Structure formats: C-alpha cells, structure tokens
Amino acid sequence: MSARPRLRLGVLVSGSGTNLQAILDASQRHEIDVDVALVISNRAQAYALERARAAGVPARVIGAREHASREAFEQALIDALRAEDVEWVVLAGFMRLLSGHFLRAFPQRVINIHPSLLPAFPGLEAQAQAFAYGVKLAGCTVHFVDEGTDSGPIIAQAAVPVLEDDDAERLQQRILAQEHRLLPAVLQLAATDRLRCEGRQVRVLAATGAAAAAPSAALIAPAALAEVQRGWTPRGAVDKP
Numbered sequence: 001m002s003a004r005p006r007l008r009l010g011v012l013v014s015g016s017g018t019n020l021q022a023i024l025d026a027s028q029r030h031e032i033d034v035d036v037a038l039v040i041s042n043r044a045q046a047y048a049l050e051r052a053r054a055a056g057v058p059a060r061v062i063g064a065r066e067h068a069s070r071e072a073f074e075q076a077l078i079d080a081l082r083a084e085d086v087e088w089v090v091l092a093g094f095m096r097l098l099s100g101h102f103l104r105a106f107p108q109r110v111i112n113i114h115p116s117l118l119p120a121f122p123g124l125e126a127q128a129q130a131f132a133y134g135v136k137l138a139g140c141t142v143h144f145v146d147e148g149t150d151s152g153p154i155i156a157q158a159a160v161p162v163l164e165d166d167d168a169e170r171l172q173q174r175i176l177a178q179e180h181r182l183l184p185a186v187l188q189l190a191a192t193d194r195l196r197c198e199g200r201q202v203r204v205l206a207a208t209g210a211a212a213a214a215p216s217a218a219l220i221a222p223a224a225l226a227e228v229q230r231g232w233t234p235r236g237a238v239d240k241p
C-alpha cells in the first residue's frame with residue numbers, strides 16, 4: 001500500500017448496506033487505502049446504519065422531509081460530510097437523486113454503484129429489468145455521478161453472465177457479489193489518485209502514472225466466467241458416455 005494519507009470517504013445509503021460492508025471490510029483489512037469517515041442514511045431504519053456502528057464508524061440520519069427544500073437537505077449532507085473532512089463520496093444504494101448543488105461541493109468526487117451494465121437499464125430494479133428483457137450478459141457499473149439518473153462517466157464494469165436456470169433473484173445475488181468486488185477496487189484507484197475523467201472517458205493510470213494497458217480487463221468478473229465454464233452446457237450438446 002502507498003505512503004500517501006488514507007482517503008477519507010463518506011458513504012450515503014438508504015437500505016441494507018452490503019456494499020458499505022464490503023468497503024468497511026476491505027478498509028479494515030487494509031486492502032484499500034480508504035477510511036470510512038462518515039455514513040449518512042436518509043432513512044432511519046436502514047440496516048446500513050447498524051453496519052456502520054458495528055464497525056465503529058460515525059453514522060447519521062439526515063432525512064429529506066425534515067428539510068424545507070432539496071437544497072437545504074443537500075446542504076445538510078454537505079455540512080455533515082465536510083465536518084468529517086470527507087474527500088470522496090460514494091452512493092451505495094442511496095435512493096435519491098443529487099442536484100448540482102451537492103455535486104459542486106465534491107467535484108468529480110462522487111461515485112455511484114448501479115446493478116446493470118450501463119447505459120442499459122438505468123433507474124430502479126435494474127436486475128429485474130435486465131432479466132425480463134432476456135439479456136445474456138448482465139453486470140454492474142461504478143460511475144461518476146452527474147445530475148441525471150445513472151448517466152455519469154463510467155469508471156469500471158463487471159460482467160455477470162445470465163445462466164440458463166437463473167431467475168431474477170439469483171441473478172441479483174450474483175450481480176451483488178460482483179458489486180462487492182468492483183466498488184472497493186475502484187475506491188483504491190481513487191485513493192491512489194489513478195482516475196482521470198476527460199468528458200465521458202475515464203482513464204485509469206498505471207501505478208507509475210503512465211496509461212495502464214488494459215485496466216478494465218482486470219475488473220471483468222473472472223469468478224462469474226469460471227462459474228459459466230463449470231456449470232453451463234451448450235444446448236444440443238451430446239452427453240458424454
């Protein structure tokens with residue numbers, strides 16, 4: 001790991017927080033140069049708050065309805081994050097859109113994880129959308145956040161094949177397992193200052209500062225591909241004697 005100071009991360013959540021847990025675990029094991037400085041939920045009953053407390057990380061509830069306007073809500077988020085010297089913010093199952101007011105406070109330092117291969121299936125229930133559409137390759141995306149819905153520049157993606165006997169629930173679980181690998185990997189790129197965003201292109205610098213040869217290839221889910229190789233037989237294949 002590098003000698004630079006560990007990145008101070010704010011995590012915004014609304015629900016179960018399994019992605020938060022993946023970050024907390026990777027941080028605790030020193031697999032990433034990241035400290036979770038603050039977790040904020042807009043919902044008081046989010047289980048993610050328990051995960052933060054169990055890890056000894058400050059956790060706060062800041063609800064939108066308690067504020068007179070969207071801007072006032074976002075300003076409360078900004079104030080709380082700044083009070084903890086947060087440098088980067090990750091949306092990990094945070095169920096609200098953020099406006100330019102929030103994004104300008106952390107320019108090119110707000111990322112989101114979404115459970116589809118964007119730009120396919122933005123918005124809610126992306127895994128169910130993908131399954132219902134009949135795609136053969138699903139996955140997840142980590143991207144910079146802009147003011148649209150899941151529309152910012154793509155940093156990294158992991159592909160998850162749809163298996164013959166999948167249902168939406170099983171597919172969702174296998175995508176989630178890849179989310180838990182992809183998000184900490186991207187955070188380590190942020191922590192080591194290796195992400196460069198130029199328009200819609202996000203480049204990943206090699207550790208030396210030169211352009212990396214094929215950064216995204218390393219992030220394509222190798223475990224999921226191995227799963228296919230183990231368990232999948234092409235239709236019409238002749239049974240071996």
Ligand code: GRF
Nearest residue numbers: 016017018019093113114115
């Ligand atoms: C994940 O599927 C994430 O991609 C989406 O919301 C879900 C959050 O799950 N944005 P969790 O709360 O991290 O378990």
